[in-house]
Amino acid sequence: MFCEKAVELVRELHRMSDGQLPAFNEDGIRQVLEEMKALYEQNQSDVNEAKTEGKTELIPTIKFRHCSLLRNQRCTAAYLYDRLLRIRALRWEYGSVLPTTIRFHMCAEELEWFNQYKKSLATYMRSLGGEEGLDITQDMKPPKSLYIEVRCLKDHGEFEIDDGTVILLKKNSQHFLPRWKCEQLIRQGVLEHVIS
Amino acid sequence: MFLTDIRKEFYDVVVNQRVALLVSSDIDALCACKILQALFHCDQVQYTLVPVTGWQDLGTAFLEHKEQYRYFVLINCGANADLLETLQPEEDSVFFICDTHRPVDVVNVYNDTQIKLLIKQDDDLGVPSYDDVFRDDEDEDSDGGDSGNESDGGSEPSGKRRRFDEGALERRIERQRARREWEARRRDILFDYEQYEYHGTSAAIVIFELAWVMTKDTRDMLWWSIIGLTDQWVHEKITHIKYVTDIATLQRHVSRHNHRNEDEKNSVSIDCMRITFEYDLRLALYQHWSLYESICNSCYTSCSFKLWSINGQKKLQEFLADMGLPLKQVRQKFNSMDMSIKENLREVIEESSNKFGMKDIRVQTFGVHFGFKNRFLASDVVHAAAALLENVEKDETATDNFIKALDCLSRSNIERMHLGIDLAKKKLKAIRQTVASCICTNLILSQGPFLYCHLLEGTPDVKLFSKPMALTLLCKYLLKAFVCSTRNKRCKLLPLIMAAPMDVEKGTVIVLGIPPESETSNKKNFFGRAFEKAAESTSSRTLHDHFDTSIIELKMEDKGKFLDALITLLS
Amino acid sequence: MDTQSYMPVPPGVGMEENFFSLDDILLSHERLPCRTDTAFPKLGFLEKAGETHDIPEGTKMEMPMWLAKGLYERKRHVISVELPKVYREGWRTVFGADANVVDLHKMGPYYYGLGSQMLHFENAENPEIAQSILQTFISRFRRTMDSSQNAYNEDTSVLVERLDCLERALFRSGQNGLNAFQLWERGRASQLTASSLVTNYRKRKITELQS
Numbered sequence: 011m012f013c014e015k016a017v018e019l020v021r022e023l024h025r026m027s028d029g030q031l032p033a034f035n036e037d038g039i040r041q042v043l044e045e046m047k048a049l050y051e052q053n054q055s056d057v058n059e060a061k062t063e064g065k066t067e068l069i070p071t072i073k074f075r076h077c078s079l080l081r082n083q084r085c086t087a088a089y090l091y092d093r094l095l096r097i098r099a100l101r102w103e104y105g106s107v108l109p110t111t112i113r114f115h116m117c118a119e120e121l122e123w124f125n126q127y128k129k130s131l132a133t134y135m136r137s138l139g140g141e142e143g144l145d146i147t148q149d150m151k152p153p154k155s156l157y158i159e160v161r162c163l164k165d166h167g168e169f170e171i172d173d174g175t176v177i178l179l180k181k182n183s184q185h186f187l188p189r190w191k192c193e194q195l196i197r198q199g200v201l202e203h204v205i206s
Numbered sequence: 207m208f209l210t211d212i213r214k215e216f217y218d219v220v221v222n223q224r225v226a227l228l229v230s231s232d233i234d235a236l237c238a239c240k241i242l243q244a245l246f247h248c249d250q251v252q253y254t255l256v257p258v259t260g261w262q263d264l265g266t267a268f269l270e271h272k273e274q275y276r277y278f279v280l281i282n283c284g285a286n287a288d289l290l291e292t293l294q295p296e297e298d299s300v301f302f303i304c305d306t307h308r309p310v311d312v313v314n315v316y317n318d319t320q321i322k323l324l325i326k327q328d329d330d331l332g333v334p335s336y337d338d339v340f341r342d343d344e345d346e347d348s349d350g351g352d353s354g355n356e357s358d359g360g361s362e363p364s365g366k367r368r369r370f371d372e373g374a375l376e377r378r379i380e381r382q383r384a385r386r387e388w389e390a391r392r393r394d395i396l397f398d399y400e401q402y403e404y405h406g407t408s409a410a411i412v413i414f415e416l417a418w419v420m421t422k423d424t425r426d427m428l429w430w431s432i433i434g435l436t437d438q439w440v441h442e443k444i445t446h447i448k449y450v451t452d453i454a455t456l457q458r459h460v461s462r463h464n465h466r467n468e469d470e471k472n473s474v475s476i477d478c479m480r481i482t483f484e485y486d487l488r489l490a491l492y493q494h495w496s497l498y499e500s501i502c503n504s505c506y507t508s509c510s511f512k513l514w515s516i517n518g519q520k521k522l523q524e525f526l527a528d529m530g531l532p533l534k535q536v537r538q539k540f541n542s543m544d545m546s547i548k549e550n551l552r553e554v555i556e557e558s559s560n561k562f563g564m565k566d567i568r569v570q571t572f573g574v575h576f577g578f579k580n581r582f583l584a585s586d587v588v589h590a591a592a593a594l595l596e597n598v599e600k601d602e603t604a605t606d607n608f609i610k611a612l613d614c615l616s617r618s619n620i621e622r623m624h625l626g627i628d629l630a631k632k633k634l635k636a637i638r639q640t641v642a643s644c645i646c647t648n649l650i651l652s653q654g655p656f657l658y659c660h661l662l663e664g665t666p667d668v669k670l671f672s673k674p675m676a677l678t679l680l681c682k683y684l685l686k687a688f689v690c691s692t693r694n695k696r697c698k699l700l701p702l703i704m705a706a707p708m709d710v711e712k713g714t715v716i717v718l719g720i721p722p723e724s725e726t727s728n729k730k731n732f733f734g735r736a737f738e739k740a741a742e743s744t745s746s747r748t749l750h751d752h753f754d755t756s757i758i759e760l761k762m763e764d765k766g767k768f769l770d771a772l773i774t775l776l777s
Numbered sequence: 778m779d780t781q782s783y784m785p786v787p788p789g790v791g792m793e794e795n796f797f798s799l800d801d802i803l804l805s806h807e808r809l810p811c812r813t814d815t816a817f818p819k820l821g822f823l824e825k826a827g828e829t830h831d832i833p834e835g836t837k838m839e840m841p842m843w844l845a846k847g848l849y850e851r852k853r854h855v856i857s858v859e860l861p862k863v864y865r866e867g868w869r870t871v872f873g874a875d876a877n878v879v880d881l882h883k884m885g886p887y888y889y890g891l892g893s894q895m896l897h898f899e900n901a902e903n904p905e906i907a908q909s910i911l912q913t914f915i916s917r918f919r920r921t922m923d924s925s926q927n928a929y930n931e932d933t934s935v936l937v938e939r940l941d942c943l944e945r946a947l948f949r950s951g952q953n954g955l956n957a958f959q960l961w962e963r964g965r966a967s968q969l970t971a972s973s974l975v976t977n978y979r980k981r982k983i984t985e986l987q988s
Contacts, residue, residue: 011823011840011841011844012823013841013843017802017803017806020799020802020803021803023799024799024800024803028783028973028974028977029782029783029785029974030974030977030978030981052819056819067816067818068818068819070815070816070817070818070848070855071817071818071819071820073847073848073855074817074820074844074848076847077843077844077847077848078844080847081843081844081847084796084802085802087796087797088786088796088797088798088799088802091786091797092785092786092797092799095783095784095785095786096783098782099782099783099784099974100974102782103782103972103974103975104972104974104975109978111978111982112978151966151967151969152967153967154967156250157247157250157252158969159243159247161609175224175274176273176274177254177274178254178270178271178274180256180270181605182257182603182605182606182608182609183254183255183256183605184254184255184609185252185253185254185255186243186246186247186250186251186252186253186254187252188252189969192969193969196969196970196971197969197970197971197972197975198971198972198975199971199972199975199976199979202971203968203969203970205618205964205965205967205968206240206243206244206616206618618963618964
């Protein structure tokens with residue numbers, strides 16, 4: 011049956027239900043496009059044949075191939091779209107700098123999209139809240155206090171906070187710091203929020 | 207210098223600053239740390255908390271943070287050695303030291319600028335007066351060269367023509383004689399002052415009182431200060447009198463907190479924390495164990511009955527029979543015992559204990575309960591936290607264990623507390639078994655001026671005893687047991703030194719000395735200085751890293767000559 | 778509760794499909810027993826037997842649902858779609874008796890989804906099918922909801938193994954709610970947590986390195 015490869019692509023993404031981004035399946039896309047090209051060309055020639063020689067019995071076959079083309083289109087579009095949703099999530103979870111391992115999983119166009127999305131988000135954030143803008147990627151949970159206690163889960167070296175002061179993040183050291191400074195590192199799993 | 211007004215001279219100074227908290231690894235320090243953290247959270251004082259296990263750690267932590275922090279708070283470390291000499295800080299670094307270790311080093315006492323001691327001045331200190339130990343240089347005339355406390359300096363003239371003046375010569379000789387006399391007296395005074403190591407008021411209590419003065423004290427803080435004091439009692443760092451005095455102080459706070467709710471019409475929710483004064487049994491962890499296990503594994507009862515002997519076991523059975531407690535009940539988990547038995551248990555046990563020669567089976571302490579299930583005595587918490595702090599079961603670092611122990615003190619981490627209790631049970635059993643085997647195999651030998659016991663590698667649970675607090679408990683238990691079981695009157699008055707394998711790869715042992723066992727013991731320990739001298743005189747390779755000077759690390763190969771030197775020194 | 782940043786396109790409701798929904802794409806991949814009512818020249822290679830050049834009229838073959846939907850025409854005879862067993866009268870009676878005992882995962886796994894899509898094909902039994910699916914859902918819903926709200930911190934595989942995909946999604950959503958409530962009760966709702974996405978990436982990296 012046609013379109014098996016296309017649905018493979020969809021399955022690949024569906025397996026990773028938590029939102030992780032697998033490597034871009036360039037090979038798979040290429041195969042689907044090839045199948046589409048073949049189907050299209052066969053349909054072209056059959057349409058001509060049907061028109062010129064009046065072979066109306068070819069019409070079901072043409073319809074059949076047409077359905078397959080639409081199906082391939084749907085699968086590919088959904089694959090690409092879902093990947094974009096995952097990449098968008100990366101901006102919110104990881105921040106604006108992605109680790110190289112994840113960047114390798116993205117194709118050139120996706121990287122470009124990510125950069126554009128970052129820019130749009132930044133522009134939007136700057137336009138809010140008066141002059142300084144508002145960082146809406148912070149405080150994803152309503153904050154209870156200005157300062158929080160955090161514990162360092164791994165050696166992270168020096169970390170600079172607003173007024174230029176530097177904190178040494180060594181494994182198992184605990185710190186009491188302004189919340190907004192820590193949020194990013196907590197999301198990345200470097201620090202742990204301690205509640206007592 | 208000693209701070210007189212801790213709030214003004216310490217808290218108000220740091221409240222707008224960023225602070226580095228260096229905390230030692232003992233339960234009292236952990237409790238003081240929790241209270242201070244709670245205060246800092248209240249006032250949004252930014253801080254960094256670094257656990258330290260010894261002087262090396264302290265030095266490293268200081269080096270790592272000295273660029274970023276000006277104010278350092280040291281808890282249960284730093285007082286008993288010249289801190290400025292050890293750390294070599296810049297002039298603007300300020301150290302606030304809240305430490306129970308005594309004696310406080312004289313340099314720390316008299317430094318006005320950088321060392322601030324959060325210690326009560328009336329805390330039984332006996333610090334020598336300034337003039338007895340420090341001397342401003344008074345050389346006015348042109349003898350030149352003599353600066354500081356040089357002894358008998360050659361007084362070569364520094365280029366100036368020497369005035370031959372008999373009067374001047376006589377005066378100089380007189381001054382030199384006076385100086386020599388002063389220095390000799392100084393040596394004596396310092397020797398007396400520094401000879402015995404002991405402990406002062408719990409750091410947790412000091413910090414709690416700071417909180418109280420600021421009216422920011424909560425029940426959680428009070429409970430932590432109780433645990434801090436109880437830690438000092440469990441590990442026998444303070445005298446009984448001091449313990450009772452401090453209990454009375456805390457009892458006033460407990461009453462004050464409990465009265466707060468009497469006006470309210472609605473009674474407080476069951477989930478709120480309640481602290482109560484208890485005159486409870488001296489049986490470790492008995493409410494979380496079975497009564498039988500607790501009696502067997504608690505030092506006081508085990509030594510009184512001499513449970514390592516068959517006679518002892520018989521006496522225990524008689525004791526239980528005397529109280530009318532069936533063995534089946536007593537072996538059950540405490541919570542499953544019949545209510546009728548639990549009701550007057552304390553009085554019943556006290557009465558029978560008196561008959562069997564145990565006059566102090568009950569002790570003043572506090573208990574806490576919150577929620578329906580959670581009831582703990584202060585000593586339960588101390589044992590649990592200590593077991594977590596020195597956990598050797600998994601291969602975790604000291605700082606990992608510090609974090610776990612610190613966590614278990616929060617009420618929201620009850621599961622960790624229960625884990626700690628389980629570990630503590632194993633530890634107490636291990637101690638009991640080790641004591642029994644040491645006594646029965648006569649592993650404790652008299653070396654003349656002291657008793658000595660060496661735990662060999664391969665002894666069961668010996669890994670537990672590579673840690674200072676566990677080894678201390680074992681040591682005290684062992685000495686008491688020995689005193690109870692030996693007939694040699696002279697040996698009963700001797701102190702005990704114990705050695706156990708510390709780092710098998712490096713070939714070192716941990717050596718610890720405790721003072722002789724007596725009912726009126728003042729808990730003062732002279733081994734710190736003794737170890738130092740013995741190591742020096744034999745060039746033994748030792749590491750005096752622990753904040754308690756009576757605990758050191760020693761290379762196995764040097765053990766023989768080290769011990770010999772000690773014997774000579776102390777005879 | 779972890780804030781969700783990845784929000785995939787959800788499946789459509791009832792007879793609608795969402796074009797971009799991965800769930801709907803996989804649902805429409807399920808195979809249906811069909812019969813060709815006309816010949817399909819040049820496509821013989823697709824059919825099982827594969828010997829002829831064309832697919833002759835009257836061939837019984839399995840077609841994926843997307844194809845069946847695409848080819849089916851009410852007025853003309855292109856293909857006829859047979860009702861899968863589980864929607865026929867026999868099984869409908871079983872569902873009517875007690876829907877709770879049926880292993881819908883084995884019968885599906887897209888029992889409700891596929892059933893709803895079947896209504897696109899004209900069939901005299903459609904009203905009964907629709908009614909049966911609805912009643913089945915109603916009678917099983919209570920148990921799904923109960924178990925999702927009461928299974929805390931335990932292995933739920935036994936509870937979910939007989940649920941179809943829609944019910945499993947509901948179960949998961951119920952569990953999320955329960956976990957969030959428990960966190961809130963313990964005062965941990967305001968605790969900032971590491972992004973589960975980041976943690977999972979790290980775990981995967983470690984397993985990749987190890988393999």
